[in-house]
Amino acid sequence: MARHWRAGAAGLAVLGLTLTACGGAKVGDSSSDSGGSGSSGKCGTFNIAVNPWVGYEANAAVIAYVAENDLGCKVTKKDLKEEIAWQGFGTGEVDAVVENWGHDDLKKKYITDQKTAVDAGPTGNEGLIGWYVPPWLAKAHPDILDWNNLNKYAAEFKTSESGGKGQLLDGDPSFVTNDEALVKNLKLDYKVVYAGSETALIQAFRKAEKDKEWVIGYFYEPQWFMSEVPLKKVKLPEYKEGCDADAEKVNCDYPVYKLDKIVSAKFAKSGSPAYDLVKNFTWSNDDQNVVAKYIAVDKMTPEAAAKKWVEANRDKVEAWIK
């Protein structure tokens, strides 16, 4: 008995499913418009690395959006850390890195020695690195913004991690930092504690502002988090050319980084319009912060954020692709 019942049920299910299916739209019905923005034009495939911070993602999103919609490229975004992205230049898997912070070691290795990468000029963004405190602290103790006064407050910055000294919170290991040498050479009563990630740094500052806690740490601009909590930079001894030449003896502030773009040598010679776009791309810190805020705070997808900015700033975009 059971056999008939079950087989019948199965048969009915098959029949039912087939019948209901008759009405639906078929895959490929609308293939004409899905192929439209695809690989037409002479651009071909454009591999853009996406390094893991939101500011970078903003650059990449806008460049990718323009390449796809104005130049007809097929854009592939690759989520990679810097070191690995640069590795990809040689193997043809990465065409462009669109926000590079210094990294003289990588430039030497890949541009000078291996000749697999070339410089594609500045992004127009100025990178500031330094020591920052939450706004409430700067307001309550304005003199804290001068490094000369830091020792006076060292005890306030003590934590369970800092061994009786003040804690200077550092970030992700891939960031450029001289902080240990600075603390030593400026004779500050602080200990550098490594938070280990940008996430940890931001969370620490966010909580410090909310709960009025004492935190001083390494941070940088441009950065979307500044639009949520505008951190205040502590003034260190002024940067002079060459004062950071010897890593052991650094006793000055970080230089202002001219952020730039790096592309693979092959890509630069390919004649792809995407290369001209990357080369011509420049914008301001404010521009980047706007897009970064769309992504990080308003939780838009990078594509939607890029679209919104591009539509509002058509004139700037035209200058890149003229």
Place this chain on the structure above:
Amino acid sequence: MTVAMEKPEKTGTVEEKAAPVEPVRRISRSMVIGAILVVWLVLFAVLRGKQTLALAAADLTDLHRWFNDVNDSIGANRNSNPLFLYFFNEIRLVIDNLVTFVQELISQPSADRPVPQIGWLGVVGIAGYVSWAVGNWRVALLAVAGFTFLGLQGLWQESMDTLALTVSAVFVALLFAIPLGVWAGLSDRFNRIVTPFLDFMQTMPTFVYLAPLTLFFLIGPASATIATMIYAAPPAIRITAHAIRSVPKTTVEAADSLGATRRQSLTKVLLPMSKRTVVMGVNQTIMAALAMVTIAALIDAPGLGKTVVQALQSLDVGTAFNAGLAIVVMAIVLDRVTTAASGREEAARRSKNRFLTWRRPLLGAGAAVTAVLIYLSHTYIWAAEFPGEGGAGSSIARAADTATTWAQDNLSGLTNAFRDALTNGLLNPFQTLLTDSPWWLVGAALIALGVVLGGWRAGVTTVVCVGLLVGTGVWSDAMTTLASTAVATVLVMLLGIVFGVWMGRSVLADRLLRPTLDAAQVMPPFVYLVPFLALFGATRFTAIVAAVVYAAPVAMKIIADGVRNVPATTVEAATSAGCNTWQIITKVQLPMARGALTLATNQGLIYVLSMVVVGGLVGAGALGYDVVAGFSQGQLYGKGLAAGLAIVLLGVMFDRITQAAARRTSA
């Protein structure tokens, strides 16, 4: 065989360890341990701060520079080296094609189609049908519900990418792992050779080999698959070997006496009899592969891991949790289905035979229905693209956000007090003792403890490990990590005993807690880093809490198992003798589950160690930070590698000591 050979030399100490009946001898061992600690403390007071082998964050040793040079020369020569052209590139090609094939089948648009070959309806159909065919209708229902839930979360494509990668990695891993496991099961010599390699593959932090893997296999799915495979294959090898070994000797002898050849006894006796256990190995491999999803996302592996990592950049706990939950759901489905598969034949045999006769036609009918579903999902858009906007996903994300914010706002005072108490009271003094003692003193103390706890053989291993640790040049960082690891393990064991005993004594508690424990083990740590950072700040303690969340479930499960295995008659006897519950637990159940307790310590420690790198992301510093730094910065690559080796050495050292100790207690 190895076990049998080890035993004789330890018989003397084994008696000594038959503790509860011989309290005098037991005291003598704890007295020896106490004496070692006292000597250590005295010498520490005298020699504090000397010969600590400390190394600053940016300093390198010659070994680290040498690792850097090797790495650089591989990178520079990869296009001219024949080893690359004819070996690594070929492997890469095969694996790349495999992954791409599976992706085009279920997750990525293929050829001129905007959707994959099989849409959601087809995948759900296959999942249900296969689960039913290899398991039972209950897990089939679970599979269908689970996969549908992934779609409702708005993560269908990401989930399928993750599934494609997992399936490919597990497939390739099993291709090697099962033959190797059979070999290791048949040959003691091969087993001895392969075991250290397996230890190495499982304890070496993935971050260490991610960057080199992209050197060998380039960026993309091939590297991600191979990284996953390296981590996921060892359990299958170990468990297969174990399964072959556990086939009763008499059965094999009987087959031999009937004139079976070696091949016949393997295919007709050993393999069929160990099938059940081998499937459990497959299960463990799948779980390990899923644990790699977020890490592999760092080298552009597609799927849920990417969502987690990206959400983390903007501290979007809700989105990260939603994706993490999808990983948990997929893991639970795959776990239950493979578990059911391993027990299916037994269950079917026990159930009425009437059902078995109808199985074949029913399987046929099911296959037909599945084929129709696949056809529909291949042809029609509604069956190819998951309908709806993933509303469940955004509600889950919002709920997770709300819960996190509430916890951050209301609990952080409490959690900070707890953190400070534990850090100042336990962690800091212990760490100071380890890092500020001269290295030879700590080394000598570790070796002495190794000998007392684990016997001479464990002592020799400890000597080798301490020597190599000094050689890595990151001794001081290793000691810092050791301190945090030890504290985390103590917490794991405390939780393990409390909840393990509870679960072991109450079936209801077990049933309620187990899904939570599964989830805690599979949920990617990246997801809970942000809330933990808010609760405990960027400190070593945050790393300890993260490690405890990951490691405590294992300890609980093992201890619960041990408590449950205490013979009911013994417990009844104690009850009738007038023992109260507390006495039964402390005088009967825990002492009798001592083997399980040692095993739980062993596993707890290994799991804690595997979280060291994640700890480096939230302020634990030391080895974890070194490894992450090596992954991020070219000139620190060698140091990161050395730090990874140090983690392996710590793992091997503890594993050998605790295992030797476990053998003695259970002997």
